[in-house]
Amino acid sequence: MSEPVLQCENINRFFGGIHALKGISAEIQQGEIFGLVGPNGSGKTTLVNCITGFYAPQRGQILFEGKQINGMRPHRIAANGIARTFQNVALFKGMSVLENILMGRHIFMNPNPLAALFYPFWAAKEEVAHRRKVEQIIDLLQLESVRDEHVEVIPLGLQKRVELARALCAEPRMLVLDEPMAGMNQEEKEYMVRFILDAQEELNLSVLIIEHHLDVVTSICDRVLVLNDGNKIAEGPARTAMSDPEVVAAYIGGQAHAA
Amino acid sequence: MFYRLSGVRHTSYPAARQLWPIAADRWQVGVLALLALLAPLLISDLYLGSYALPWLIWTAAALSLSLLMGLGGQLHFGFAAVMAIGAYSSIHLARGGVPFEFALLGGGLTAAVIGTAFGAAALRVKGLYLVMATLAMQYLVDWVISNVPAISGGAQATLRTPEVSFLWIPIDSLDARYYVALLWTVLMTLFFLNVKRTSFGRALAAIRDKDFAAAVIGVDPFRTKLTAFMTASFAGGVSGAILAFCYYGAVTPEQFGFNVSIQLVAMVLVGGLGSVVGGYLGAGFVLLVPIVLTNLIAGLGAAGWFSISQNLTAHLPLIFYGGMIIGFLLFEPLGLAKIYDNIRKYFLVWPFRHSGS
């Protein structure tokens, strides 16, 4: 593999007295699927939030394609080529599936109110051009049947897929997925895995995925990083890392704790 | 019956993006446009001048505010001040010899600049503080206009609009003034409809709905909201100028006071946030209320049923607006437009009970 697309160096994040990330370092290689695992509350979402600019780490730095991105605001990071989905679906409620996915094209569009004034000459062409790209992604993720539905009325599994479609429409070079399969049944999970693999292959993406289901992690991730209580407790090829005794212990402890 | 979605099939992306994909809607719009064009022939000058004309202009103003409040989710309790800036600056420009068309543009631009400056300050704060910041704008602008004779027009504080012409047609008759107002309102309506289907409108809606999700796909929240302030202020400024030139004929600071700002908020909320139909219905409703109330009270007073003081009568409309705002927020947050939409949906699937979507 070539040089890393994403480098996290010594990331520290505090929330008041809570030390949520205790000096985490990680490197994600171009084109790989990198798993981020660990029990609830271990800091996975916090790390992803630092990467996508929701808050900056108090210490440490994050480089994307060699460029420092910690401290950048989320929309700048998006423009630099990182797209993400959320643990709890974050779609725009008032909009249709199509409009939600079209939002993913925002960074390529010109959000100028004058475009609306001269709609037929200015905006119409742009809208139609982007619509073509959107339809490609709709095809890829098989969302044709719900294209014109309002997002609230479709099942959760499909909502998560729409969110993935929205992220893909931004043509990111790196995709960050926060528990894309949470709350899904077995069939929906299998579909989702398929779509993530398809998208990764077709669009040549690097993927950072937070995932709970161990079967999913071992079957799709090239490498994983295991967090526990803000510490890195293992890193490496999925199978090896997941069978590490410390990881097994943390997982059993974490599950028992969660239950 | 005539209202049918079946048979509406799109075969190209542009066709699917039409403003009115249903034939019956297109007919409705066509008939309304025709009625609006022929209004000077159809109704008496009294109705044209004291009902149709103000209704159109206030609709344009309500749509301007709805752009910010409805699409952008930003409250503004000083929008009358924005209109005042547009009105006063366009009058001064026209009196200085600037052609009317450019005076209107200048009024809009001045309102946009000042409105955006206040918006930038207001956007640093949220919720109730945003309300306070826009209220501050209202009082500050009121104060400046009243206390600077160069703006307000001297001791009597009444500033007459000069004779103007629009595209070489002198605006000296009621009909001419009506058509100028109609042109502006139609322009505002089309603009509003188009905004909703362009990336600017979607970005605004996205930020209103989930700002973090909007940011993460590349929407700059501050810039987008500020653009909304600028656009709404420009449109509000021009609406204020049109109101001054085509309806009032002379302006005083009271015409753009705090109560007018409340009236505008009521128009937007009662009509329906972010809805074009709502802009028309809200403005019409809010304008009719004081007339109906005053007549009702006068009638009841004359019949000797009861009488209330002059002072209270003057405040009744405001009390009523307050009640309407609260009532609609509680029971029909989507306003009259939603009620209209329900009726339309009913006919869309008639004789069946429910629409599929």
Ligand SMILES: Nc1ncnc2c1ncn2[C@@H]1O[C@H](COP(=O)(O)OP(=O)(O)O)[C@@H](O)[C@H]1O
């Ligand atoms: N915005 C926040 N404010 C305060 N504490 C937070 C915040 N976000 C996360 N935390 C804390 O940081 C720790 C890690 O949380 P999180 O990253 O969400 O875990 P995970 O995604 O691995 O389940 C938890 O103890 C959580 O309570």
Ligand SMILES: [Mg+2]
């Ligand atoms: Mg999490």
